[in-house]
Amino acid sequence: MNNLLSFYRDQLQRNLLPFWLRALDRTRGGVYTCYNNEGTELLSTDKFTWSQGRFVWILSRLADLCERGVLDERSPGGQAAMYLEHAGKTVRFLMEHVFLKNGNCAYVLTETGEKKELIPGQGYDLSFYADCFVVLGLTEFARVAGDRDVLERALQLYGSIERRLQAGKIRSEPYPVPDGYVSQSFAMIMLNVSQELAEALERAGHPNGAGIRSRSLYYMNEIMDKFVDGDDLLAELLPIDGRDGDTLLARQIAPGHSIECMWFVMKEARKLGLSETAGKAARVAKKAFDIGWDPIYGGLYRYVDRGGGEPQGRMIGDRYEALICDTWDMKIWWPHSEALYTFLLSYDLTQDSQFLDLYSRMHDYAFRTFPHPDPAIGEWIQIRDRQGVPIQKTVALPVKDPYHIMRNVLLTIELLDEKASATSTNASD
Template identity: 25%
Template sequence: MNNEILRGYSQLYKESLLNNVVPFWEKYSPDQTYGGYYTCLDRTGKVYDTDKFVWLQGRQAWMFALLYQNVEPREEWLEISRIGIDFLKKYGSDQNGHFYFSLTREGRPLVQPYNIFSDCFAAMAFGKYGLVTGDTESTDRAVQIFSQILKRRANPKGKYNKVFPKTRDLKNFALPMILSNLCLELEPLLDSKLVEETIDNCIHEVMGDFLDDKTFLIYENRTLDNGFSDSFEGRLLNPGHAIEAMWFIMDIAKRRDDEELLERAVKVMLAQLEYGWDSEYGGIFYFLDVNGNPPQQLEWDQKLWWVHLETLIALAKGYQFTRNPRCWEWFEKVHSYTWEKFYDPTEGEWFGYLNRRGEVLLDLKGGKWKGCFHVPRALYQVWKTFDLCEDESN
């Protein structure tokens, strides 16, 4: 691929990040009265609900600290990160250090700490903010949270787990997938032996336990002995989850200079994409049943922002690391669909939810599940990845 094309894509993603997406969240999201961020924003940025979802608080605090560290040391970006960090320190967790799922605007608990991903993104936020500012309270907190996450791995929901035990015990793909990225995020703060052990475990689970070696598809749930469960949960595929995990694994493989793992991650990523692509309307399905049965999730055929943006990161990295032409062909195909359907040049930021035909289903810019994370992170990652591709070509 010639440098002019790479440079064009790099510039597009950079400009959209800095001139479209980041200004939207800067303007509408910070709560200057009570701290933290509003994430329930309509198309124009108007707040339509003031509840604060803890994992989205952590994600946004991390994002603005990253921008300050790696793009430009703008004090306003660091300040936005700080108000999220302070809010999490004051209100985010219970007396055991476990992070709630949601809070009122003022910081009063709404939903118990049943979801370990609140903890994962709080750890990311504290770690990044602490490393950027030298705030040892934040870095110490990040290490402490990470330790608690590892202790809860076998039963992440703890007493909030509603599954009846020993009837159909399953393990879920999401936590090892997240840990494969979180561990690298916190690596400067962690003991090197713990880092390597955690990475080894993540590779084993992500590329072994949940991966079908015959189809190269990744399952969302497996039995405790890594088998197939012929049930709604056991047949479930989430192409976006699996593809996102593959760029985490690619980063690990590059870090370890493991060419075999790198090539395997690219192969698995492409398998999910080819299986999950909607050949009739375009875009990637949200959920699928591996046997072709009706999925349990009624939203199975929706097209979601994060699925497509994470796919663009994975394809860009796959191309950078291997120069596999299929990565480039798919990148251009997914890029065209994503920018045509999700990008909002009028009001800023990106739409999150489309129906199967690619029409906007909800025109919100943020809510309970969509915050300041997947869009800016993807724009940043693709921008920087293609910059590196260009450098490597010179």
């Protein structure tokens, strides 16, 4: 485990951080993300709110790990003051520019902060996911910086999101939910937002901490009770009419999304002392790996049928079907980074060695496939075909997103550092 801790610290400091530190907008705040897949060309200086909020989270957590000594202050990963300063600058950029008159967040801004319509005539607030990632960024910055005003702004935006969800007034680009279906991704993102906001509120002694924690439990239970079936499969979409259970939309499983969702559940279950729920979540993550792993080329398929293999089922003519059919066998970066952390966390919670075996298989595939071969560029070449060959394709936003890899590397470093510290303490005792 100590060797693995050193490995991840090295990946962060030598491969990931150098790329993203070059991408900072040091004048206005924020980060440039509209690169080609190889990371060699900046195609646009537009700032997608989704990625800006996520990067505030990354910078704030980096600062926190440096301050706690988990990352070495003398290394490129140890510049705590710089990380927090740029996180604050990005927070101010968002606070000044991202909010619309209705309180929602604009989906995309120009380099200088002007709001843009990504789809002409469709308005600025295309997706509540953007709002969610702003909440996550503001929350983590407020927690690390001890900024009560920013924490209150995050809480206000969270309330706005919940009201929209309850009223059914939600837009969710780039993945609009087809008519006649409900999506587990709504509960999934709200679980993550709620648990992080609750943590920050509780640490600050805020009176709303207990209420938001109860919302975390609500969303966790919705996922596990409503979307996980008796075969430990997590459905992406559930048809409102049971007769539509034969459709491709109802039958498709997203293995990487399932795995990511389950570490959210495991984290909350551990916080609340719900060991049975944590164990079930670990089983769901394993089932997602089993059904999603490509036995020929390795790696996780993007989508599979609930029976395994290529998605199938009755088509209804929705554009989400086209996305599934067009990209189902692609190997993209984020599911693999999510699986690396999830299987280590699963082992930590269950002590079941099968999760170390799954981790090992994923580690071997991910680190021989995704990291850029040119260390002068760094990062991962994120989007690949089934055989692992890089391709130029947009799979969500037209960005090289900084979130999943670094978030999971940071979470893994935290987890391994905790284990190393506990081992050292036990040895000295």
